[in-house]
Amino acid sequence: xxxxxxxxxxxxxxxxxxxxxxxxxxxxxxxxxxxxxxxxxxxxxxxxxxxxxxxxxxxxxxxxxxxxxxxxxxxxxxxxxxxxxxxxxxxxxxxxxxxxxxxxxxxxxxxxxxxxxxxxxxxxxxxxxxxxxxxxxxxxxxxxxxxxxxxxxxxxxxxxxxxxxxxxxxxxxxxxxxxxxxxxxxxxxxxxxxxxxxxxxxxxxxxxxxxxx
Amino acid sequence: xxxxxxxxxxxxxxxxxxxxxxxxxxxxxxxxxxxxxxxxxxxxxxxxxxxxxxxxxxxxxxxxxxxxxxxxxxxxxxxxxxxxxxxxxxxxxxxxxxxxxxxxxxxxxxxxxxxxxxxxxxxxxxxxxxxxxxxxxxxxxxxxxxxxxxxxxxxxxxxxxxxxxxxx
Numbered sequence: 001x002x003x004x005x006x007x008x009x010x011x012x013x014x015x016x017x018x019x020x021x022x023x024x025x026x027x028x029x030x031x032x033x034x035x036x037x038x039x040x041x042x043x044x045x046x047x048x049x050x051x052x053x054x055x056x057x058x059x060x061x062x063x064x065x066x067x068x069x070x071x072x073x074x075x076x077x078x079x080x081x082x083x084x085x086x087x088x089x090x091x092x093x094x095x096x097x098x099x100x101x102x103x104x105x106x107x108x109x110x111x112x113x114x115x116x117x118x119x120x121x122x123x124x125x126x127x128x129x130x131x132x133x134x135x136x137x138x139x140x141x142x143x144x145x146x147x148x149x150x151x152x153x154x155x156x157x158x159x160x161x162x163x164x165x166x167x168x169x170x171x172x173x174x175x176x177x178x179x180x181x182x183x184x185x186x187x188x189x190x191x192x193x194x195x196x197x198x199x200x201x202x203x204x205x206x207x208x209x210x211x212x213x
Numbered sequence: 214x215x216x217x218x219x220x221x222x223x224x225x226x227x228x229x230x231x232x233x234x235x236x237x238x239x240x241x242x243x244x245x246x247x248x249x250x251x252x253x254x255x256x257x258x259x260x261x262x263x264x265x266x267x268x269x270x271x272x273x274x275x276x277x278x279x280x281x282x283x284x285x286x287x288x289x290x291x292x293x294x295x296x297x298x299x300x301x302x303x304x305x306x307x308x309x310x311x312x313x314x315x316x317x318x319x320x321x322x323x324x325x326x327x328x329x330x331x332x333x334x335x336x337x338x339x340x341x342x343x344x345x346x347x348x349x350x351x352x353x354x355x356x357x358x359x360x361x362x363x364x365x366x367x368x369x370x371x372x373x374x375x376x377x378x379x380x381x
Contacts, residue, residue: 036233038236039235040233139349143353147359154366157370161249164370165249168373
């Protein structure tokens with residue numbers, strides 16, 4: 001009678017661990033110099049994946065911007081992942097240990113930029129992580145693997161959505177520039193035409209006196 | 214049996230911690246996070262101050278959430294723990310800002326932010342009780358909802374592409 005209670009609690013904990021994977025946040029932060037986001041990884045060997053996209057487009061027009069640097073630091077202080085000079089990238093690595101991981105975005109350029117980031121910690125139960133139990137059967141493992149596959153599709157969609165937003169911003173900016181330059185060109189053309197008309201009329205004006213002999 | 218019980222509780226507690234990100238709010242100034250959200254999407258967010266980094270002082274924070282049209286959806290002051298929920302009326306960029314508003318600021322505050330959108334806000338415990346499903350069936354139901362969300366996202370991206378090519 002008392003033997004099934006720990007097993008039931010293990011099942012509840014297993015369901016809780018599995019349900020922890022269904023967290024999706026594609027938040028954005030403004031990076032002026034360095035901004036850090038912390039994420040908790042419960043188990044050693046979990047796969048940490050995600051992506052980030054610089055949503056602002058103006059900064060890459062005015063100068064040769066080196067891009068955003070991403071540094072991932074483990075709970076022990078070691079650097080486990082590094083990306084240099086990117087305007088958007090996906091990343092994935094296996095956590096060497098459990099604990100609080102730090103994701104730092106560094107902006108070498110001084111102007112603030114908006115970075116959209118998505119971080120996911122995926123966990124598939126196996127006999128090395130969980131206590132062996134009769135409920136840890138292949139169906140649960142396959143369900144967890146299917147969840148991770150769906151999660152990767154969701155992450156890809158968030159990445160595409162962020163890149164689409166950035167692309168839209170860029171195209172809107174380009175359209176505004178084209179409109180501005182076109183209007184300026186029209187104004188310059190009309191000004192030149194008006195000046196030509198005035199000049200020719202002045203050449204044939206009656207006000208200019210000629211010496212008649 | 215006690216060991217298994219402790220292990221189960223530990224796993225349950227660990228899974229709760231895996232549902233949030235931590236932000237460092239400076240002692241002066243504001244820290245904001247934002248996200249582009251479509252209309253008619255449920256947003257549910259919990260936030261709390263991590264007291265581990267402040268064993269002797271007890272700072273409080275103020276929170277303000279604004280919609281793309283400038284409406285204030287949530288505003289609270291002198292809080293250490295809170296929650297806000299809303300359904301987006303318009304599509305756009307929703308911003309949540311945090312700043313320290315207590316006298317004792319210390320060296321900045323670490324805020325635990327659990328920001329859930331759409332299917333992540335579903336209360337599966339209530340659904341399981343209501344429909345009397347459990348185990349593999351419940352997990353498969355979750356997968357079904359996730360696939361439907363992916364499908365809706367694809368339709369949304371496709372519509373954006375259509376609007377895009379039309380305007381060009």
